[in-house]
Structure formats: structure tokens, C-alpha cells
Amino acid sequence: MKSMHTLPLISKYAAEQPRFTLLDPVANRIALIAFCSVFSFLFMYIFLPFNINMWYEGQHLALMPLFLIFTLGGVVVMCITQFALAKIPLRRKLTNATYGCWFLGEIVLVSLVVTIVNVNIIDSFFFTWSEFTNTLYYTSFILPLPYCIALLWFFTREKMAQLKSLKQEQQAPVAKTDDSCxxxxxxxxxxxxxxxxxxxxxxxxxxxxxxxxxxxxxxxxxxxxxxxxxxxxxxxxxxxxxxxxxxxxxxxxxxxxxxxxxxxxxxxxxxxxxxxxxxxxxxxxxxxxxxxxxx
Structure with a gap:
């Protein structure tokens, strides 16, 4: 019976956490998708992580169009998660702490789409659990870096705007005090x-x-x-x-x-x-x- 009394306290604590608002502006979501896609493509094409170039030796597709196809798959997934699913009640109630779970879901969906694309354009690859987990592993190394950089930029820009507004208010002449705050x-x-x-x-x-x-x-x-x-x-x-x-x-x-x-x-x-x-x-x-x- 005592444990039942802790449930409202937990619910109250979760409700008081700050809601995640960095991606509320449409411009921020567009910038996030664009930056993640460009960064991921250039990272794969320039640095060839995990010796990725050796996986596709002898295939009919060159690396550049192949990476472009993978990048496009990621863009489609992020457009769905950031726009089509952005208005569902669960997404609107995510806090700064719980948004990480949403991001993990994006990584899983991107990995799933890339795996499906991969096995459909490369004859030697087959859709298996091992293939999916390998793609999930590689995606988890590539996507978080540009994603976090973009969120950090949005956060910094928001705080700078608030600081600028605060300085303007402090420098402004004292207003009339006829109306109380x-x-x-x-x-x-x-x-x-x-x-x-x-x-x-x-x-x-x-x-x-x-x-x-x-x-x-x-x-x-x-x-x-x-x-x-x-x-x-x-x-x-x-x-x-x-x-x-x-x-x-x-x-x-x-x-x-x-x-x-x-x-x-x-x-x-x-x-x-x-x-x-x-x-x-x-x-x-x-x-x-x-x-x-x-x-």
C-alpha cells in the first residue's frame, strides 16, 4: 500500500521537468535535417569509416551515388519523425531528459531504412538480424555527432538571443509604472x-x-x-x-x-x-x- 503513494510524486516530478522546445521552430528542424544529412554524407565519403569502401568493391554502383541513397533514406526518416510525428501528444510532452529516447528511435528507424535500401540494391547483402544490428552499430557512431552539434547550436543561439533581449531591457529607459506587472x-x-x-x-x-x-x-x-x-x-x-x-x-x-x-x-x-x-x-x-x- 505504501508504494502506491509514491506514484503521484513521480508523476508530479516528471510533469515539472522542462519541456524540450529546441526543435519547436520549423526552421530549426529543417536546419537539423540538412546539417545531419550533409555531415553524414561528407563523413562517409571523405573518411570512409569502418573500411566501408571495401564492402562495395565490384558493385555496379559507385560510392558517391550509394552514399547519396543512404543519406536520402535518412532524410526521409527524419522528415517523418520531425514533421509528420511532431504533433502527436507523446512528442509534444517530451522533456529535455526524455527526448533522448525519441532520438534513439530515430537512429533505429534510420538504420532500418538504410538496411532495407542496402539489401535491395546490393545483391550480396540479405536482410537479416545481423545485417540490421551492424547497420544500427554504424549509424549510432555517425548520426549522434552532427545531431548534437545542431542542438548545441540551437541552444547557444537561443540563450544568446535571451541575453541580448535582457541587455536591451536593462539599457532601455525606465517605463511608466502606472500599470503593475x-x-x-x-x-x-x-x-x-x-x-x-x-x-x-x-x-x-x-x-x-x-x-x-x-x-x-x-x-x-x-x-x-x-x-x-x-x-x-x-x-x-x-x-x-x-x-x-x-x-x-x-x-x-x-x-x-x-x-x-x-x-x-x-x-x-x-x-x-x-x-x-x-x-x-x-x-x-x-x-x-x-x-x-x-x-
Missing amino acids: ILLRDEHDKPVLTLHPNKLLLMKAEDNYVQVFYLSGNTICKELIRTSMKKMEACLPAGTFVRAHRSYLVNLTKVVLFKKNAKGHYLQLEGLNDISVPVSATFLPTFQERFAPTA
């Missing part, structure tokens, strides 16, 4: 984020979390807070921050577009060009009154 807390009432109301753009409910979009200097940042939208709404000034949908809460002063399409009404916020905020029928009158007043 907003203190956002998590479900345990622990302070998480303090910011000026003008910097807050959007809040989006995601299961037991709220994703907060805000401005830090000229950079749009995100903070995932474990709490409810109802609790967040209570912290915000009335009139400026309103619900557009049960899962979205917006800063009215940051709305740059209010439009209707075949699916209904939606909003576009300043700086968030890739996010269309739906407006549900319950909250529609507020936006119609402000942005589409009747004559």
Missing part, C-alpha cells in the same frame, strides 16, 4: 513568470498546462505553466485580456486581424503569424463589438 503562478501557487501586461500576447490551454506567449525585447518567447486557464484569467486585468475560445485567452490590444472564413471567425495577433486563434460563438459578441461594430 502580472505575476503568474503554477497550480501549487509557486511564482513562475512576472511580466508587464503589454508584453503578454496569448495564453493557450494544453491539457493540464497553459502555454504563455509573451515578448522579451523583440523576441517572442513561450512558457509552459502547469495550471488552469481559469486560474490564469483571474490574475489578468479585466477588459484587456478576454477569452476568444475556451482554450485561448488573448490580449485585445495585440489583435491585428479579426476575420471570418468557412470554418468560422478567427484572430491574428501581433508577432504570432503562424497561430490563428479561433473565436467561438460564446465569446464572439465581444470581438464583434470591438472590431466589427454595426453601423
Whole structure:
């Protein structure tokens, strides 16, 4: 019976770990795939690791097109894992600690595809467990290096941008203090984020979390807070921050577009060009009154 009481503690600890966000931007995922593919191809072609050139002596394909085919197979796999599978709930909840498991899965899939390609273009190779494990072994030596270099670059660039924004804020003249800052807390009432109301753009409910979009200097940042939208709404000034949908809460002063399409009404916020905020029928009158007043 005592062991059962430890389960919520473990779940709580895992939920409080920082979510892996380095590959959230599409540009980062494209750069990752491009860098890994170019690096892996050049590494195989220039250094010929594991005496790979001796494996294909006497074959009808030269090494360059052969390596290009292997590289293309890896690109296809990474496009699937980084784009097609990027929106599944499991991927969206991965933390910095657990993303390594996702990467291991990518290595296994790349090895599987390369093995299948290998046995189909080379007559002397056959699809066996030994052939797959050998390919997995070689892939595990080649792919992690460019992958980690790319992630390190993204991490460094992100921290440099945050540092630059911080320096700009420190050097900026002191703003008026008419409006007090907003203190956002998590479900345990622990302070998480303090910011000026003008910097807050959007809040989006995601299961037991709220994703907060805000401005830090000229950079749009995100903070995932474990709490409810109802609790967040209570912290915000009335009139400026309103619900557009049960899962979205917006800063009215940051709305740059209010439009209707075949699916209904939606909003576009300043700086968030890739996010269309739906407006549900319950909250529609507020936006119609402000942005589409009747004559």
C-alpha cells in the first residue's frame, strides 16, 4: 500500500521537468535535417569509416551515388519523425531528459531504412538480424555527432538571443509604472513568470498546462505553466485580456486581424503569424463589438 503513494510524486516530478522546445521552430528542424544529412554524407565519403569502401568493391554502383541513397533514406526518416510525428501528444510532452529516447528511435528507424535500401540494391547483402544490428552499430557512431552539434547550436543561439533581449531591457529607459506587472503562478501557487501586461500576447490551454506567449525585447518567447486557464484569467486585468475560445485567452490590444472564413471567425495577433486563434460563438459578441461594430 505504501508504494502506491509514491506514484503521484513521480508523476508530479516528471510533469515539472522542462519541456524540450529546441526543435519547436520549423526552421530549426529543417536546419537539423540538412546539417545531419550533409555531415553524414561528407563523413562517409571523405573518411570512409569502418573500411566501408571495401564492402562495395565490384558493385555496379559507385560510392558517391550509394552514399547519396543512404543519406536520402535518412532524410526521409527524419522528415517523418520531425514533421509528420511532431504533433502527436507523446512528442509534444517530451522533456529535455526524455527526448533522448525519441532520438534513439530515430537512429533505429534510420538504420532500418538504410538496411532495407542496402539489401535491395546490393545483391550480396540479405536482410537479416545481423545485417540490421551492424547497420544500427554504424549509424549510432555517425548520426549522434552532427545531431548534437545542431542542438548545441540551437541552444547557444537561443540563450544568446535571451541575453541580448535582457541587455536591451536593462539599457532601455525606465517605463511608466502606472500599470503593475502580472505575476503568474503554477497550480501549487509557486511564482513562475512576472511580466508587464503589454508584453503578454496569448495564453493557450494544453491539457493540464497553459502555454504563455509573451515578448522579451523583440523576441517572442513561450512558457509552459502547469495550471488552469481559469486560474490564469483571474490574475489578468479585466477588459484587456478576454477569452476568444475556451482554450485561448488573448490580449485585445495585440489583435491585428479579426476575420471570418468557412470554418468560422478567427484572430491574428501581433508577432504570432503562424497561430490563428479561433473565436467561438460564446465569446464572439465581444470581438464583434470591438472590431466589427454595426453601423
